Amino acid sequence: MGQSGISQVAHSVTPPPGVRRIGSEVEASELAHRLLMPGRRWPVVVLTIPGECDEPFGDPDEIKGAVGDLAEVVLMPTSDVSWAFSRVMPPMTQVYGGAGRVYPVDHAWVADPGRSRLRFAYSLQDRKRITDQLISDALQAAMAAGLVEPRTCAGVQERCGRVQGVIGSRALVTLEDMSLATVWEELTVPGVALDRVLAKGQQVCGSYDPDSRRLDLRAALRFPDAATARAGVVRAYRVGDVVLAQVAAVADDAVTVRLLPGLAVEVGREAVTSNQKDALSGLFSVGEVVAGRVVEADPIRLRLDDVDDEEVPKPAPSLLPGGPPWLRPPEPEPQPPAAAAPSSPASVPPAAPPRLPDVLHGGDADRSPVRSVAPRQPTPLDLARRLPAPQPPAMARPAGAIPAADQARVVQLTNELAAERSTRKALADELAGLRARAAELEAELARATRSIKQLQTSYRGADLARQRLGKQLKSAQDRVGQAAGVPGPLFLDSEEQFRYEVTCEWAQRIPAAEKADKPLAKYVLAPGFLDSVDQIEGISRAKVVAVVVEVLTGQSQQLAGRDVHPLRTGDAGSPYVRRPDGAICWRVALQRESAAARRLHYWRTHDGYEFSRVALHDDYRP
Template sequence: MTGLSGTGRVAGAVSPPTGVRRIRSEAEASELAHWLLMRGRRWPVVVLTIPGEYDEPFGDPDEIKAAVGDLAEVVLMPTSDVSWAFSRVMPPMTPVYGGAGRVYPVDHAWVADPGRSRLRFAYSPHDRDRITDQLINDALQAAMAAGLVEPRTRSGTQERSGRVQGVIGSRALVTLDDMALATVWEELTVPGVALDRVLAKGQQVCGSYDPDSRRLDLRAALRFTDAATARAGVEKAYGVGDVVLAEVAAVADDAVTVRLLPGLDVEVGREAVTSNQKDTLSGLFSVGETVACRLVAVDPMRLRLDDVDDEEVPKPAPSLLPGGPPWLRPTEPAPQPPAAAAPSSPASVPPVAAPRLPVAPAVAPRQPTPLDLARRLPTPQPAAMARPAGAVPAADQARVLQLTNELAAERATRKVLADELAGLRARAAELEAGLAQATRSIEQLQTRYRGADLARQRLGKELRSMQGRVGQPAGTPEPLFLDPEEQFRYEVSCEWAQRIPAAEKADKPLAAYTLAPGFLDSVEQLEGISRAKVIAVVVEVLTGQAQHLAGRDVHPLRSGDAGSPYVRRPDGAICWRVALQRESAAARRLHYWRTHDGYEFSRVALHDDYRP
């Protein structure tokens, strides 16, 4: 056995063992754990366990090995003292036993973050296909992450073309031009993207064909392989102002990151999603869902989610392979409950019944006591204990009887625990189903809430527009005061009264302010910005809100480009500027002086105008 490990592994091997390795002893299990923790391991390892009271696993190790080939090692281990020896060496939350399986990647990030090595459960032989497919998927993804399945040319590989016959789960069947059959694997296309978003029935494909595994590798034909090609794809498929689809890649309380194409993520701040400052975006979005947004700019890439009307149809998303389906599709609308008899406002949302999760028993099942177990034991028969005089010492007879009783008690305990374990597994399956249902309901509620919030914002704009047009023959507000400054102050007060809730008015009063000579003239003369927008931003400045709004970009005014000194008056007041618009040289800015007594609004100017 020189040069071989306890599991038959050759020291210094450059590829995984060709067959399934069986762990039979505690020493082999301990060695396996040390092997998994070894730095420099070259391939992922799939560990599938055999549940207690069974001779074979619930998953299929041979099918897993056939699928992963030389990309991963497959190990089979029983649940017994052997798995306990394995667990003693492994870090917390990383062992596997009881019929479950796990893939240990090459990257050791899973040691500190066990979630990177997902534990796959199986509760009965009925779970065979599910856990087998899960472990195959995990192993192939780990192999891709390790760089073991990069597109490569090797002997026997052929460039072949064919037509997709259908997509079933994570596999696609392709009929090649010579009528031979090939398969495309989801894990070997675009990581994290379902195969039916890459391929469609009838699609013509071309790739690298491996006759041994009959796999067709299509990665060389992918249209978007990095951020640069993805950005070029977005610029070609969409125009500024288009409503487009994106996939939620990450979400935090104040920002959501969406993916326009694999490799191209865009962060969208709260101000471009909702005007309700109490909303947390982590409560409005779920990772993986598809959302509609408006493309505002391409350099840099900017999106908004707060001005997409329900009636607007998003532009079709690009396909990842030539002739393929759009890689994103609009989310199906959630089913609506029956309309209530009472009338409702246009922005109201019908209530949705909360998902009904399985309810756990109020009292946990009682554990068997030693007396319960003893009552289940067979009563020893006197005849069975009759021995010829002197044949067996009395002490040995007592010891044999004690061991017999202990063995029977142990068997009874194991039987009770096995029954309880089966019940817990069934309960876990129910909870998993309930969790999936709750997750779907949450996503539907989030989508409907965002729709209602957009409707509220649109109605608010329409209401303000209608209020501004009442009694106006030509679209210009009819002044209520002869003095322009009194009219401006009146409009500021009205905006503050309508904008600030009653409960917050005491905490957000209007600060004292004055209007510099020429300020009102600059408001009237500068085109491209509405008077209502200027008044709204003035209220934000006077109530201290502008400082906390990322879109306002409040900062002291410099006398020129970056690095120039700040503009300061002899009395010590500093000139500040706040954004009325964003992302262009012609974007409008509001200039004001911050004085000891309050604020003095100076003028409205263009972005590149540095005059105070």
């Protein structure tokens, strides 16, 4: 495809109808520039041919047949052509050596190459895997670009049928006239496995395209946006319910989970673990399913540290009418079998996996330690010297038939050709070894990832058990105190009890001669304030009561350790937090010298104080 072909593709309304082959460095460079140019209308699948092969490991025709007019499919050899492509592309966004990649319309992949995943293939045995991966990536990119909208052309029909089964990312549906249709995972709910949307025997209705035989069910989704998702969660769950959620993002101090695909909730560290040294990024993995308790409905708030092992989560909502719950509890990890006793003391231990130098240079012959200098690869001249010397002809050629100089040249070229072939074979064997080792490393990475998830789950379970034991210990201590005559709460109403404690602290703290000058100012307790006092750990209730008295009597302004100042919306220089009624939110230190130090937030109103919540130092919510 020359420059005119590239220009036609760039200005056409739909992708090219067939697979495009890149055959020159100029075409490769132009393709790279087109991928980086804003305004591209569709995703582009680039599949490469390995250097020693004539055809790719993936199937470009199958990819094109699957994506149709939703994406462009390009085939490119690994040679000077792919190097010309790589020179133009940003770092970590190139593709060559038999791998494939989908370049979405959105250019976020330029800064974050992970948004354009590199799909590897090492032999024809990987054909189905890489083909399916690229099809899935291309369809997801087309969905994200808004190209897969429900079609209203004359051929599309509203049809109903019954799901016969879900196989991987495809579902087979028998329509009412007994014809067959397929549902594609990528064209339903992005990021949700198809068996979490459909189940065998489920009745479904959608838009049927006779040309592709695809059934589009998106119009029947129960929660197409954030508003319907929020309403669905409110209908399905009540405060106090234990529910399932999927981890969507993780930071050191917060984890974001999805109660439904369109509804994410952020859970801070204080609602996950009482150990302030825990980094949540080491406790959760994106995509895993966790259990949490609903502690507030508007806005929705969860706690992940208040779920007992014996509690059964409520079933998650289904995404389509009559479908399965979109989340299911994680299955317990299988325990490794007990090690079998050796048959005899002389049992031979299993062989260790081959080291990288062994794989590269031929296997098990050399088990000596790796030398500091890698062995030199044979050159064509080395290989030529190992060839047998050319034998003289059996019969003398007629005089003058072939000059001696030409005979010598023919022998030299023959030897060089043999040496080149030997070198190529050695390099091909080395490449095969590298690919085998890469496959082993991918398997080892998958095993390590599973082990990390198991350890994370075990740690969280142990941390929850520790917190439960702490609560049980506190309850036992309270019972012991009551038995010893220590009074418990004197009021059934929690706010009356707190006000009583504040009054007692003021009466004991302020001398009689100063009480007239330091009365308790008027105050109210905001909804959720007492919950924050009870739920936050690492600070005693008595300390909170004491600081409340300091605020109400004006003492906190004179105490340097209290660090009283208006609350900002973020770091230094950001605006103060202010309500529409003019009240400004203030914060006062309960602790100091720590990022997890506790703070008391309160509003200074025109006629008194409103205590909002107890929070951590880095929590800027009022």
